[in-house]
Amino acid sequence: MNSVNTPSSIRVLDDRTAQVWEKGSGKEFVCDKKSAAGSVTQRACAFCGSRVVLYPIADALHIVHGPIGCAVYNWDIRGSLSSGSQLNRNSFSTDLAEKEVIFGGEKKLKASLIELINFYKPKAAFVYSTCIVGLIGDDVEAVCKQVTKETGIQCIQVDSPGFKGTKKSGYQAACEAAYKLVGTGDTSNISKYSINLLGEFNIAGEAWMIRQYFEKIGIEVVSTITGDGRVDDLRRCHGAKLNLVQCSGSMTHLSKLLKDDYDIPMERVSFFGFEDTARAIYTAAEHFGDPELMRRAEELVREEISKYAPKLKQYKKRLKGKKAALYVGGAFKAFSLVLALRALGMKTVLAGTQTGSAEDYEQLKEICDPGTVIVDDSNPLELAKFVLEKDVDLFIGGVKERPIAFKLGVAFCDHNHERKIPLAGFEGMVHFAEEVANSACSPIWQFAPRRQAKALRLPEAEATTPLAREEGGAA
């Protein structure tokens, strides 16, 4: 039988049982594993990780060395905005053909790089190597060196064949690549109150909002590395006095490099929800130890909250008591979401990430309520299982999770990089509430078959229409 009426008829793969955990169960929890073959993981590949992290560096050329698919599936799919150059929104590829796969693609890469650089005059070039390139052993580094010499434009290899691991290993490769730009720019006029924002992707202009908070209270933002990023900003970002790291998964490595080599301290922050945003601003202000700065920070927070808190109230009333499931890329986002949902009176009953670390999950376990299921590197079947089991009202995830929710008559909020609505900062929290309420409180759910069956209090098995049973039947 291929259709599932009870969640218990979806089984978690043996290889994965330790990656599914329920608060209060006392069971052991495992993460940081490579995905089981055949598990239909929601994860992408290492290349994907590096591409998405470096994508927002808008005035650099990004070229994918490999067959076409890897490049084209990445073409302008992210909502990261640029205030100027749109070069990053293109998809450049060496589009290897069979003969290059056999005889090597170095020549084509070199020719491609030189002509693209001459045509687009980028500030720098990132060259991503994909699985095939890792396999046929092209010396990408050497090509980059040659082209740098010939064109004067710095070409940087991003060593990220997909099979090297999950997105996380791609993040690492991206950090290494970005770091090659650091340290070459002039830092003489950087303020003593200055920061870099790391791991803020400027989805729908969020980095612009956040930047304003800091500028308003007198802190200079040297570089928003991964959101509306610029090559020249990266070159001088070592002159900043503090690093604020948002997406910890992607950018911790770069901030570590900056700590080790330039002694720049780092703080993990989040700009999602009132609480976290305020805390992030205070963290920065506190770091510089200037009472005037702190006073201005408090004023800003007070102002913003008084502006937006009343708007939240109406949403809170409507959303109170609803149950949410979330499955996101990184763990830090998950923490913030749990808190933000709580602020809206909602309960998180399922929380999972693609790439959380043991440390991340410890923290996640702590902030979740008893009974919450926590999953690592999950897949559509498992997610569906828990959506049914916990009877959730709202799912928060990305494109790949959306149909799981919708097919089962569950509201959905896109909290991934494709979205077009800014959800960060104080203002963003109102957008978030609105987004969630618009879906969760939509009248359309009354027509969803699963909801309808419930409303009529039919036993689940009977609720299955004969048609669905017939068509879905495998055996």
Next chain:
Amino acid sequence: MSMAKGNPDTLTADGCKTEGALPASATRNACKLCTPLGAAMVFKGIRGCLPFLHGSQGCATYIRRYMISHFREPVDIASSSFSEDDAIFGGARNFAQGVDNVIRQYEPELIGVATTCLSETIGDNMLGMIKEYQDKHNGDGPPLVHVSTPAYTGTHSDGYYSAIRELVKAFVKPTRITQPRMVNILPAMMSCADLRHLREICAMYEMDATILPDYSSTLEGSSWDCYHKISPGGTSIEDVAEMGSAAASIEIGHTQAGDKNSAASWLEREHGVRRDALGWPLGIRLSDQFFAAMAAISDRPMPEQLADERGRLVDAYVDAHKYVSGKRAAIFGEPDMVVALAAFMSEIGVRPVICATGAKVKKWKELLASEIEGGTADIEILSDSDHAKLAAAARELKPDIILGSSKGYPLARELKIPLVRIGFPIHDRIGAQRMLSVGYRGTMELFDRVANALLEGKQDFSETGYSYL
């Protein structure tokens, strides 16, 4: 917000100045997708089938993501999740384990195995691995069908047609019987609505149709009252098995016409099933050809309903001809769709001044010339094209309208002309699955879309606007 935001209006589609020698080595904004995507799409059109990509997991995830964004339906594609070691030592172990896991979780009726660039390049012997797996399990478990899809040898269209061929080869049973009321339809990469309409048309001719693939309900299904591990619907393997006894096969797509290795050619050679190779039934002339073939196969005249639809379509052409006639269009996408659209444009008096496809198509020029009236001397015909080449041609030739996937949006925006979305992928609109374009009825819908897009463009850019035609 006080931040300066670049004025996108001043930018070209690729965000750059346009002077200087155009890059020729690199592909800039490809006008194609990779082969396994086409295969996965076909597998999604088979009942109870789970697509399985042998290679690294990124490829499968990307393809899923792409298809989900277009169809807005669950698309589960498994992968053998190669790690570095597997890339070096071969993926046999991962394959077996992956298949095990898929069977345990999904209980599929069929597993459609497609290779990726990686597994092709390391030379994994797929057939051997499948056999080994099946031997080890004494033939228990669902059948596995294999299609070889290295992306560096073709595009998603190639993957699509190859997968159909492999399915036919794997499952069609020898038979001596011919069932005169049975027809095989082998469609191209069309919308769900198109596939549904083809089925409806067959019914009008009182023919029993096996449509391979048929993802019309797996990729556009109803809301679920219970969870389906694999979306319900699709062509059953039993029906595929019977395809050898059909009266005829209609294979859709101009590029398939001369292909001796196509699925329908194979059916003809091995099982004596007559083959009609036709273009997409889009526009009056190509639809006429399709219906003529249906009439011949079924020995039935054109049903009244269709004749009525044809009449209404001609009437629609008449009503709106002035607003489209003399206009110039740029068309891009899958080769077979582009040829059919060019034919359609040219029969309504729109000159298809640019016809572009990302695939390298043999005799692409001739194919188009066969459907475009008045020669192709003034037409930019681009095979193996990317969007940068398409954009350069469009800047030069200044078409009035673009037809193609949502990937044409940046160009349409730059040139301030309308984009009529058709093909795959459509990621910035709702309802791509429901857009009907084939047959008289589909043509009428498409015609209205084209005419209205042109009118809307004119309205939007006129000084005062107008509210009456």
